[in-house]
Amino acid sequence: MIRSIHRTLFISKRYASSGRAIVYSSYGNPIETVKLIRYEVPEPANDQVQVKLLAAPINPADINQIEGVYPSRPEMTTDELGSSEPVAVGGNEGVFQVVKVGKDVTGIKPGDWTIPLGSNLGTWRTVGNFAADALIAIDPFGLSKVQAATVSVNPTTAFMMLSQFVKLQAGDWFIQNAGNSGVGRAAIQLGRLWGLNSISVVRDRPDIEELTKELADLGATHVMTESQLSNRSQAAAIKQWTAGVPVRLGFNGVGGPSSTNIARQLANGGHLVTYGGMSKQPVTFPTSLFIFKNITAHGFWLSRHIEQHAGEKEAAVQAILKLYRSGQFTATRVIEHIIEDGQITDEQFEGAFKRALKGYFEGGKHLIVVG
Amino acid sequence: MIRSIHRTLFISKRYASSGRAIVYSSYGNPIETVKLIRYEVPEPANDQVQVKLLAAPINPADINQIEGVYPSRPEMTTDELGSSEPVAVGGNEGVFQVVKVGKDVTGIKPGDWTIPLGSNLGTWRTVGNFAADALIAIDPFGLSKVQAATVSVNPTTAFMMLSQFVKLQAGDWFIQNAGNSGVGRAAIQLGRLWGLNSISVVRDRPDIEELTKELADLGATHVMTESQLSNRSQAAAIKQWTAGVPVRLGFNGVGGPSSTNIARQLANGGHLVTYGGMSKQPVTFPTSLFIFKNITAHGFWLSRHIEQHAGEKEAAVQAILKLYRSGQFTATRVIEHIIEDGQITDEQFEGAFKRALKGYFEGGKHLIVVG
Numbered sequence: 169m170i171r172s173i174h175r176t177l178f179i180s181k182r183y184a185s186s187g188r189a190i191v192y193s194s195y196g197n198p199i200e201t202v203k204l205i206r207y208e209v210p211e212p213a214n215d216q217v218q219v220k221l222l223a224a225p226i227n228p229a230d231i232n233q234i235e236g237v238y239p240s241r242p243e244m245t246t247d248e249l250g251s252s253e254p255v256a257v258g259g260n261e262g263v264f265q266v267v268k269v270g271k272d273v274t275g276i277k278p279g280d281w282t283i284p285l286g287s288n289l290g291t292w293r294t295v296g297n298f299a300a301d302a303l304i305a306i307d308p309f310g311l312s313k314v315q316a317a318t319v320s321v322n323p324t325t326a327f328m329m330l331s332q333f334v335k336l337q338a339g340d341w342f343i344q345n346a347g348n349s350g351v352g353r354a355a356i357q358l359g360r361l362w363g364l365n366s367i368s369v370v371r372d373r374p375d376i377e378e379l380t381k382e383l384a385d386l387g388a389t390h391v392m393t394e395s396q397l398s399n400r401s402q403a404a405a406i407k408q409w410t411a412g413v414p415v416r417l418g419f420n421g422v423g424g425p426s427s428t429n430i431a432r433q434l435a436n437g438g439h440l441v442t443y444g445g446m447s448k449q450p451v452t453f454p455t456s457l458f459i460f461k462n463i464t465a466h467g468f469w470l471s472r473h474i475e476q477h478a479g480e481k482e483a484a485v486q487a488i489l490k491l492y493r494s495g496q497f498t499a500t501r502v503i504e505h506i507i508e509d510g511q512i513t514d515e516q517f518e519g520a521f522k523r524a525l526k527g528y529f530e531g532g533k534h535l536i537v538v539g
Numbered sequence: 540m541i542r543s544i545h546r547t548l549f550i551s552k553r554y555a556s557s558g559r560a561i562v563y564s565s566y567g568n569p570i571e572t573v574k575l576i577r578y579e580v581p582e583p584a585n586d587q588v589q590v591k592l593l594a595a596p597i598n599p600a601d602i603n604q605i606e607g608v609y610p611s612r613p614e615m616t617t618d619e620l621g622s623s624e625p626v627a628v629g630g631n632e633g634v635f636q637v638v639k640v641g642k643d644v645t646g647i648k649p650g651d652w653t654i655p656l657g658s659n660l661g662t663w664r665t666v667g668n669f670a671a672d673a674l675i676a677i678d679p680f681g682l683s684k685v686q687a688a689t690v691s692v693n694p695t696t697a698f699m700m701l702s703q704f705v706k707l708q709a710g711d712w713f714i715q716n717a718g719n720s721g722v723g724r725a726a727i728q729l730g731r732l733w734g735l736n737s738i739s740v741v742r743d744r745p746d747i748e749e750l751t752k753e754l755a756d757l758g759a760t761h762v763m764t765e766s767q768l769s770n771r772s773q774a775a776a777i778k779q780w781t782a783g784v785p786v787r788l789g790f791n792g793v794g795g796p797s798s799t800n801i802a803r804q805l806a807n808g809g810h811l812v813t814y815g816g817m818s819k820q821p822v823t824f825p826t827s828l829f830i831f832k833n834i835t836a837h838g839f840w841l842s843r844h845i846e847q848h849a850g851e852k853e854a855a856v857q858a859i860l861k862l863y864r865s866g867q868f869t870a871t872r873v874i875e876h877i878i879e880d881g882q883i884t885d886e887q888f889e890g891a892f893k894r895a896l897k898g899y900f901e902g903g904k905h906l907i908v909v910g
Binding site (some may be wrong): 428463464513 | 580592610677711724799813815816819822823824825827828829830831832833835836837839840843
């Protein structure tokens, strides 16, 4: 009797669409570890929204999750996609378009765009049903898919780091390494818009003049190379630039000697915020910076910050999207892997992700775009 | 006319006593750089107190000042001691007995003991006139000269570091390296008195069992060596000891690998406070400790803290002296260089300091005691 009821319920679930996802069932080298899985998507539950993928990037955190070295990760499960083995869907960032909404869902309607509120949603899938409160609805007006798909990690990190640790006012200065990274470029632009002066340190490279001009066009007050920063007589230029205004905030996305040199430029009582470690070297401080210069060293991890302050993400995202729409803010350059919408095949979807993953390890920011 | 008035005033200054001070007129190796100077001490001005030395230690900051490598130091001047060349008097800590008080001075009387409120007073002198508000008056009842002469740096540092960065409650844990230092021993004892559990890390040494017992007698919950801390399987003991209570506060007086290992033991959101760098190596953090464990790294410098919060020093000092009087708190062991009171000769005073300075570089905490 019970069995037959279950059977009836099961049959009554209509499978609205079939989906494709890039998943992993073990940890390892992402290119070898991920695979495509097909699944059926039922009608959204009353509190759910059914969405389809518009665009999703490959971010360092996505890679580290698949490698099994990231401290936050989705559970592997058979439930979500009805797979025979437990899997997790890759990807944490992206933009989806709403297809259908459950009957209890308000404030979001078919055609709207949405981005994940938290981490571990698994954005590398063509279609999915998600709890409405796990998504932020955004107005697509005036936005590109690339802008929407990449707003919620790098620009949001820069936005929060510039707001959170030191109360800066127009005319104040901050200094950062990784000036050419997604976070770095976002910080430069937000600095310009908020009246802040910035010193951005970038790696030495042959095309340094070109890059300096590009970052200056974004709003960088000054750009210097790592070797200039590490040379005391050249770094002395910073004192002239700032003309006595204390540099109270620094961002470190690199580690190693670069982080030490950034910390040395901070004024008494300054704050250094570490959000990345691209050099894979630790963050090192001369003891005197702590004792005699009263430097405080913090870390910033967007995932944790949002878990603890969920409302701040939506506010930051909506503020940055407004800047995009007004033309005052430029997205990081990405390499797009475009899949034509309509009949997406297994080969197209898997092929695009495999190429993007390969590309990730060769450099650049890679993005899957549908349509 | 004016000249004759000046002359009269000059003559009318009675020279109440003659003093001896250990001074320096250039920076360098303290043993070679310091010299004895004799001077006359006039009557104290209306807002001054005349005091005579009871005891003064040789502290690392005193040494670094004479070496010219300490960021805070007294001005060299001819005014203070009437010397022909500009000099600074050595020493920042000590206890003096009040001899006379100026007529506007209240709340302090002959026979009272006093200790300096701030830095750079120049305590290595037999007698001096100081502004009354540059001194903290203490009741000598139940105190030894050693206790009073050494209360205001190490125990006060431990007191403030335990109070300031994390709101600890009875049953909470902290971890520190340099467990056998003056600050370390004070932190252990204050921890015991305040119901806090402590893990103290000390250098590997042959007499480790003896030292462990000694620190346990002071109130250390656990003592371990640097090599145990750096060995992951041995450091795992900490998890068992703390039984799930997060270790939210760490003190670093060493730097180098020791500081990294201390930071690794902190719980999510923990705070590491650097107050010293005995290893002369920088403080190094894996990037992940900042990003994923949200560790915050601070510095503590007593001199700066007192400049900014003058009232806190007197409160801490009086609280610690109360603990001394009740027998609940033990001073760091010192090596005393005793000068007999009465007719102190140049040779006695200079000889005692030269021996103490030499002793400093051989190890131990050295203290000049008069009487």
